[in-house]
Amino acid sequence: MSSLVKEDLEKKLFYPLGQSLYEFIEVECTAQDRFYLCASVTKSEDVQISMVKHFRIGLDEKYEITEKWFLNDLEMIDGKEADADNPCFDMHFKNVYSWEAYSCASKYTFERTLNKLNEMYLKKDLKIVNFDFTYINDDFFWSSNNGDCIVLMRICFYASNLLCLSLCPVP
Template identity: 30%
Template sequence: MTFVSFLRKNLQKEIFQVKGDKLIHVLPLAKIDKREAANYLCVSVSSTNDVYITLLNVMEEKTVLKCETRHNWLLKDLKLIDGIDQLQDNAEFCLHFDTKIFNLEAYSTASKYAFLRCLRKMSSKYLQYELQWIHFDQDFVGKSHSLLVPDDAVLSMQICLEAFTCACLCSCF
């Protein structure tokens, strides 16, 4: 079990289930300073089918995880998600809400794309409209056709396949 899976299970049990919510996705954010608490963006659905994006600080004290909610937004208040630069391997993105823009950095580019796909899916399912997004590579935003393979693995396989194809083409010349 990976740390994110372990964390997701504990967050579901200790925070989201207590409120009657279901945790859908956990996005690890890059740490700027090693002394800082780890930050995660969580996507959850409430018992009333409201979709929330929650920014959590998670601190490990001995064997206990302490969580603090820094921000909590409704998905319907998200106006735009900006991938910043689709031409570079870039884990940064911005969430645009009504009055504020939050600049964030995912742990990896693959996790950033998995987060966007999750938000798009939740928007389509619960809000019945397409989430507005810009500066993401369209090839990696598309829906995965595999039911058993997580989105990060599908993205990694796509990147490997493209690299292999490129290497084959280069060897032909």
């Protein structure tokens, strides 16, 4: 489903603007509307972060950029809690914007994308706090498109270990 939304966003919004969409995540805003946080690159190689509203007119899907920022202006990304399954995070520009991603895995996917785009285009010191860096660092696991599955698998592995340890009798 997400690949169809990405394809639709690219075709109807980003390609006409001359941008390449790298990643998007759904974020909670209101119960009635859908919003996506998107990372794209312009023809002049500026990395842009956009808040996109998704709405329907009849049978037609429409998208509208409601706000946009440049990655160069991003001062810090705060994951709120590195040790918890928390989909909330803050992005510090001139103002602080708080987001709740659809899942913790999508929050990490978006952060990894911003980190990768920063390395590719800006090479600036991007301040990243309150994230588990095991899931952010770009090792051989993240080179594939199934990074979210790997994150989920690692979380499940750690959780099952904790469960097993809690069930073991203490001598």
